[in-house]
Amino acid sequence: xxxxxxxxxxxxxxxxxxxxxxxxxxxxxxxxxxxxxxxxxxxxxxxxxxxxxxxxxxxxxxxxxxxxxxxxxxxxxxxxxxxxxxxxxxxxxxxxxxxxxxxxxxxxxxxxxxxxxxxxxxxxxxxxxxxxxxxxxxxxxxxxxxxxxxxxxxxxxxxxxxxxxxxxxxxxxxxxxxxxxxxxxxxxxxxxxxxxxxxxxxxxxxxxxxxxxxxxxxxxxxxxxxxxxxxxxxxxxxxxxxxxxxxxxxxxxxxxxxxxxxxxxxxxxxxxxxxxxxxxxxxxxxxxxxxxxxxxxxxxxxxxxxxxxxxxxxxxxxxxxxxxxxxxxxxxxxxxxxxxxxxxxxxxxxxxxxxxxxxxxxxxxxxxxxxxxxxxxxxxxxxxxxxxxxxxxxxxxxxxxxxxxxxxxxxxxxxxxxxxxxxxxxxxxxxxxxxxxxxxxxxxx
Ligand code: GLN
Numbered sequence: 001x002x003x004x005x006x007x008x009x010x011x012x013x014x015x016x017x018x019x020x021x022x023x024x025x026x027x028x029x030x031x032x033x034x035x036x037x038x039x040x041x042x043x044x045x046x047x048x049x050x051x052x053x054x055x056x057x058x059x060x061x062x063x064x065x066x067x068x069x070x071x072x073x074x075x076x077x078x079x080x081x082x083x084x085x086x087x088x089x090x091x092x093x094x095x096x097x098x099x100x101x102x103x104x105x106x107x108x109x110x111x112x113x114x115x116x117x118x119x120x121x122x123x124x125x126x127x128x129x130x131x132x133x134x135x136x137x138x139x140x141x142x143x144x145x146x147x148x149x150x151x152x153x154x155x156x157x158x159x160x161x162x163x164x165x166x167x168x169x170x171x172x173x174x175x176x177x178x179x180x181x182x183x184x185x186x187x188x189x190x191x192x193x194x195x196x197x198x199x200x201x202x203x204x205x206x207x208x209x210x211x212x213x214x215x216x217x218x219x220x221x222x223x224x225x226x227x228x229x230x231x232x233x234x235x236x237x238x239x240x241x242x243x244x245x246x247x248x249x250x251x252x253x254x255x256x257x258x259x260x261x262x263x264x265x266x267x268x269x270x271x272x273x274x275x276x277x278x279x280x281x282x283x284x285x286x287x288x289x290x291x292x293x294x295x296x297x298x299x300x301x302x303x304x305x306x307x308x309x310x311x312x313x314x315x316x317x318x319x320x321x322x323x324x325x326x327x328x329x330x331x332x333x334x335x336x337x338x339x340x341x342x343x344x345x346x347x348x349x350x351x352x353x354x355x356x357x358x359x360x361x362x363x364x365x366x367x368x369x370x371x372x373x374x375x376x377x378x379x380x381x382x383x384x385x386x387x388x389x390x391x392x393x394x395x396x397x398x399x400x401x402x403x404x405x406x407x408x409x410x411x412x413x414x415x416x417x418x419x420x421x422x423x424x425x426x427x428x429x430x431x432x433x434x435x436x437x438x439x440x441x442x443x444x445x
Pocket of ligand 1: 101103104126127146150151152286
């Protein structure tokens with residue numbers, strides 16, 4: 001464990017994947033495992049892992065990449081963190097992220113930018129950019145991330161690692177700092193498909209602290225992982241190969257489709273006509289939920305408090321003005337506007353209707369197919385200093401957002417390179433059918 005932390009610290013001089021290392025607890029835990037002896041039946045025993053900085057870790061900084069929480073040390077572990085610990089893994093620290101998970105590049109973090117280990121001039125993606133970079137750099141074998149509109153899958157794609165966003169409700173959100181509660185899910189980023197399946201098994205299941213967590217039975221995700229794809233029906237939605245997607249990315253996914261055909265799967269073109277409205281609807285619903293969730297950061301209860309306020313109202317206004325970054329403020333304003341009495345019907349209600357259309361599109365395709373195959377992101381990692389206006393940045397998630405809209409499981413799997421940068425393919429599954437995704441991903445890997 002000491003060596004793992006030393007190695008990660010050395011890598012981090014260039015990459016900045018970590019917000020903070022938790023050497024003390026990690027070593028203590030490792031010593032306890034040493035004393036008790038490694039459990040030979042538990043493959044997770046003693047394995048080094050890392051947690052995204054929006055997951056509560058007892059006594060350890062949990063800032064969600066924000067100045068607002070730059071002094072916040074929770075008094076509890078979140079459920080996923082606790083389950084990873086109970087499974088015997090050793091958390092070596094917290095990974096960098098876009099502020100409050102709002103972004104696709106990790107450049108909005110209060111703790112500075114994270115760099116892509118494949119090319120230090122490129123972003124690692126986001127918002128779980130630190131988690132993906134930490135896995136790609138070989139710091140840890142598993143990092144937990146969170147995905148609201150693509151934040152596990154897009155950084156997995158940019159870093160050439162495996163990232164799973166489970167079905168909504170598969171993993172408890174207790175102890176995950178909420179961004180958009182009807183989309184948020186925690187999931188693992190790993191080097192290999194099998195590692196990912198093992199990690200998801202460790203964190204899945206019903207939790208009395210999260211009423212949206214599902215009591216659906218959690219199968220052993222590795223049980224059928226090596227059964228291949230013979231007879232599997234795979235759908236290629238034509239809308240996910242449009243003009244905005246780079247040719248190299250399209251080519252890599254088409255090559256993957258051919259490989260699946262060679263392995264005995266049927267691969268056919270389908271249509272998901274309403275997916276193109278996903279980004280527009282998401283940027284009403286997600287900011288609306290965020291504007292509500294982020295009300296709790298008021299400078300009173302915990303987190304950053306402005307020093308210069310002279311009365312209560314000023315305390316609220318100044319703490320929030322000074323504590324939140326630009327992108328977070330933008331989302332709070334959009335959300336507050338969309339939820340206000342005069343505009344609710346025009347924006348939020350319309351967006352909710354689009355969400356239903358997107359769900360129905362997926363349902364229709366899944367009547368005939370087992371898995372949907374698409375690119376994860378339209379491009380490979382872009383430059384750290386690329387000036388992107390917010391809307392261009394939002395379009396980065398056009399291929400991942402519909403999956404969150406429908407609450408489906410989606411994973412990104414490495415599928416090739418372009419100019420030395422990884423390309424990811426996305427596999428989308430039926431609700432609670434992560435096992436089939438792992439099976440398809442394992443056959444490809
Ligand atoms: N990039 C998207 C956003 O900015 C999704 C982020 C996420 O999944 N947390 O909202």
